[in-house]
Amino acid sequence: MKQLALFTLDEEKPVKTDEWGTFKDSLRAPIHNWFTYPAGFSYKAVEASLNTHSITTGQIVYDPFMGTGTTNLTAKRLGINSYGVEAHPFVYRIARTKLNWDIKEDRVVTAVAYIESWVRDQRKNLNGDLRNHLRQEFPELILKCYEDRTLFDLLLIREAITNGNFPADMRDFLFVGLTSLLRQVSTAATGWPYIAPKKQKTTSLEKDALFEFSRLIFRMMQDILITRFEAHPDYPNTFHAIYNGDSRNTEGLVPSGRVDHVFTSPPYLNNFDYADRTRLELYFFGEARSWGDITQNIRTKLITSATTQITRDSPRYQLSDNLHKACPEVYDFLSESVTQLSKLRLTKGGKKSYNLLVSGYFNDMFLILADVYRVLKSEATAVFVLGDSAPYGVHIPTDELIGKIGIAVGFSEYHLDILRERGGKWKDNPQRHDVKLRESIVTLRKS
Numbered sequence: 001m002k003q004l005a006l007f008t009l010d011e012e013k014p015v016k017t018d019e020w021g022t023f024k025d026s027l028r029a030p031i032h033n034w035f036t037y038p039a040g041f042s043y044k045a046v047e048a049s050l051n052t053h054s055i056t057t058g059q060i061v062y063d064p065f066m067g068t069g070t071t072n073l074t075a076k077r078l079g080i081n082s083y084g085v086e087a088h089p090f091v092y093r094i095a096r097t098k099l100n101w102d103i104k105e106d107r108v109v110t111a112v113a114y115i116e117s118w119v120r121d122q123r124k125n126l127n128g129d130l131r132n133h134l135r136q137e138f139p140e141l142i143l144k145c146y147e148d149r150t151l152f153d154l155l156l157i158r159e160a161i162t163n164g165n166f167p168a169d170m171r172d173f174l175f176v177g178l179t180s181l182l183r184q185v186s187t188a189a190t191g192w193p194y195i196a197p198k199k200q201k202t203t204s205l206e207k208d209a210l211f212e213f214s215r216l217i218f219r220m221m222q223d224i225l226i227t228r229f230e231a232h233p234d235y236p237n238t239f240h241a242i243y244n245g246d247s248r249n250t251e252g253l254v255p256s257g258r259v260d261h262v263f264t265s266p267p268y269l270n271n272f273d274y275a276d277r278t279r280l281e282l283y284f285f286g287e288a289r290s291w292g293d294i295t296q297n298i299r300t301k302l303i304t305s306a307t308t309q310i311t312r313d314s315p316r317y318q319l320s321d322n323l324h325k326a327c328p329e330v331y332d333f334l335s336e337s338v339t340q341l342s343k344l345r346l347t348k349g350g351k352k353s354y355n356l357l358v359s360g361y362f363n364d365m366f367l368i369l370a371d372v373y374r375v376l377k378s379e380a381t382a383v384f385v386l387g388d389s390a391p392y393g394v395h396i397p398t399d400e401l402i403g404k405i406g407i408a409v410g411f412s413e414y415h416l417d418i419l420r421e422r423g424g425k426w427k428d429n430p431q432r433h434d435v436k437l438r439e440s441i442v443t444l445r446k447s
């Protein structure tokens, strides 16, 4: 296994790949940066992969873990068609909005003028105790994250968007603008992975939410104008078929044997709870009011990657017979690790069900790999950006195991490249251990 073997765009300049698995580059790019998704990856990695695998206009790329649409947005910009599947409804909506570049400037100006005037009018109508009013609308967590006046403005903007007579795509656009504002004007530390209402940040104290909202919406419009101008001239003829669904089985959504390239990053086996990342947003928009709502509406729909998703007696978290039949070598390795973890957990304070987590993760990845194989054309490649892990110090070499499962579902070869070793992504890992971890690229080829 070597470093940086696959991706070289320009022989003169060495490509810096150590941040490809992070969202840093995307945070500096128009449209990509509309929503800070810490689980997202770099659009530069997508560009490099499309380039390396000679994917051009008219061809099709697919991302089975679409997230906020980095792969699809990059493809559209380059005049390439795309499919995408994302199980988290809120994250899917962000991707859908980022892929719509048909928003018109004059309609944006009218929408912002309407919202500004509506919010100013409503501010005057507030009778009685503001805190009481807010308490009826929002769970405690939201109340703790904002100054009352700011939260009241955010609520009014939300109501203006919901009740205004906007077409669906404009409502999405305004919704993403408001979503983007939520963490900017919060007085609490709302960073990844968890919200800490007790930690106060001072930078947002003076911000006027309505002013910031209008500014953001105009900046988003500007992003669309820049992107339309810079994109490949064929982009208006491309299609981007994206679904809020489950990539373990996409029959009926993504046709068999049509896709030229897959570029994706599955959830890592590192116990981060993706559903929890959007807790602030879901609570604010009234899409969930409790941990239970988030579990029912989101956690259960995602592939297993955090112990918070697990119900102990479900067969979903026992290594599957299908995995056994298809790939006994991986099954045996995992069985041993799972047995070790089921003993180890009893000796630890938190008694985390890492044994079930590992089983559930690989059962799910087995289904995903089989589905990815189905949709690819022959001679095509699938690229997975992923990290390995070491729950309770038991090393699970995810990249190699995914490569081997790939062979078992029909791929003819796999290749591993290391992006970085034990980077910042693991600094916050609650599972302290000495195992050296890595973030890798697994490339699978269908013959």
Ligand SMILES: C[S@@+](CC[C@H](N)C(=O)[O-])C[C@H]1O[C@@H](n2cnc3c(N)ncnc32)[C@H](O)[C@@H]1O
Binding pocket: 037, 039, 040, 041, 042, 064, 065, 066, 067, 068, 069, 070, 071, 085, 086, 087, 088, 091, 245, 246, 247, 248, 264, 265, 266, 267, 268, 274, 301, 302, 303
């Ligand atoms: C590492 S993130 C990918 C982020 C994406 N590359 C981006 O830049 O926004 C993995 C994504 O997979 C999604 N996911 C998890 N289980 C899924 C499933 N069964 N089907 C489709 N998407 C799923 C998660 O919600 C998460 O958004």
